[in-house]
Amino acid sequence: MSQVKATILEVKNLTKVFTVGSWIFRTKIVAVDDISFSLRNAEIFTLAGESGCGKTTTARMILGFEEPTSGDIVFEGVSIHEWKKKRKEFMKKVQAVFQNPFEGFNPLLSIDDIFFETVRNYALASTNDEARRLIDEKLKLVGLRFEDINGRYSSELSGGQLQRALIARALLSNPSLLIADEPVSMVDASLRMSIVNLFAQLRDQLGVSVIYITHDLATAYYVSDRIAIMFRGDIVEMGSVERVLTDPKHPYTRLLRESIPEPDPEKKWKEEITIADTEYEEYLRKGCKFAGRCPEVMSICREEKPPEIMVGDSMVRCHLYKK
Numbered sequence: 001m002s003q004v005k006a007t008i009l010e011v012k013n014l015t016k017v018f019t020v021g022s023w024i025f026r027t028k029i030v031a032v033d034d035i036s037f038s039l040r041n042a043e044i045f046t047l048a049g050e051s052g053c054g055k056t057t058t059a060r061m062i063l064g065f066e067e068p069t070s071g072d073i074v075f076e077g078v079s080i081h082e083w084k085k086k087r088k089e090f091m092k093k094v095q096a097v098f099q100n101p102f103e104g105f106n107p108l109l110s111i112d113d114i115f116f117e118t119v120r121n122y123a124l125a126s127t128n129d130e131a132r133r134l135i136d137e138k139l140k141l142v143g144l145r146f147e148d149i150n151g152r153y154s155s156e157l158s159g160g161q162l163q164r165a166l167i168a169r170a171l172l173s174n175p176s177l178l179i180a181d182e183p184v185s186m187v188d189a190s191l192r193m194s195i196v197n198l199f200a201q202l203r204d205q206l207g208v209s210v211i212y213i214t215h216d217l218a219t220a221y222y223v224s225d226r227i228a229i230m231f232r233g234d235i236v237e238m239g240s241v242e243r244v245l246t247d248p249k250h251p252y253t254r255l256l257r258e259s260i261p262e263p264d265p266e267k268k269w270k271e272e273i274t275i276a277d278t279e280y281e282e283y284l285r286k287g288c289k290f291a292g293r294c295p296e297v298m299s300i301c302r303e304e305k306p307p308e309i310m311v312g313d314s315m316v317r318c319h320l321y322k323k
């Protein structure tokens with residue numbers, strides 16, 4: 001009998017509006033526009049879409065780094081507003097793995113020191129021996145040994161080794177949720193699959209849930225259970241990865257599957273944001289935000305935002321499927 005897994009995270013009508021531009025030209029960007037999804041225990045859920053669709057902003061709100069404009073996030077049955085009062089406990093349970101492994105460790109400290117510091121910070125062990133055993137155990141899970149990090153600095157490890165070490169450090173506190181934002185886009189192409197595979201292994205061995213954020217539909221297909229495709233702040237399609245990527249319903253998912261751009265390792269978050277006017281328009285469009293590019297556009301698409309429509313077991317936000 002297949003067991004229904006418990007829900008670990010619920011994202012409810014989450015919205016984030018940024019105001020950008022100079023005082024002469026100010027405009028609003030609805031970076032995340034009323035999105036809802038839930039994540040079950042031991043599930044890998046991918047947020048995919050082009051640059052600027054709101055994936056990272058969603059992750060930052062879940063992690064508590066960004067305040068939602070409206071909506072709620074409920075983790076293990078407790079709202080993030082409540083978790084704010086227990087920040088350290090929350091951070092033990094929800095760990096992040098970011099894109100650039102070279103920025104993940106303080107270059108002035110040896111990696112073993114950083115691991116011991118994390119153990120101390122979260123009070124995860126009462127003796128040095130216990131700390132060492134814990135560190136060994138987590139390194140082993142990601143295919144590293146203590147000798148690989150002992151007395152070594154981040155500049156001495158390869159990108160792949162560093163990303164594994166970052167994942168091992170994230171596991172020290174036995175988190176129930178890992179948020180991995182483009183974790184392999186700066187890792188050598190030949191090593192990407194092995195790192196992505198680690199997430200599946202951690203899900204299966206430890207029951208960890210993972211939010212995997214990526215541009216790369218190939219690794220998403222390989223590793224995820226479910227996927228949400230985002231476009232200009234909206235989730236336009238969501239369902240099992242098998243269904244969404246082999247039989248996409250939304251015209252944007254179809255387009256994305258054919259023309260997914262490579263993640264750009266040079267690209268970093270910039271304080272100053274300049275995007276083309278047409279893109280601003282897309283964020284603020286009142287009907288379907290994809291209407292301007294959709295090969296199957298109808299007049300209603302420019303007028304009304306499509307509702308969430310269930311097609312089989314998946315959700316599609318597209319007027320084509322209105323009954």
Ligand SMILES: Nc1ncnc2c1ncn2[C@@H]1O[C@H](COP(=O)(O)OP(=O)(O)OP(=O)(O)O)[C@@H](O)[C@H]1O
Nearest residue numbers: 018020029031050051052053054055056057058273
């Ligand atoms: N702090 C901020 N201030 C103003 N605008 C922001 C801020 N953070 C994000 N944005 C804007 O919100 C939109 C969504 O950005 P976000 O980084 O969430 O997208 P993304 O899908 O993760 O893209 P990428 O893959 O490039 O990181 C973009 O237009 C971005 O420029």
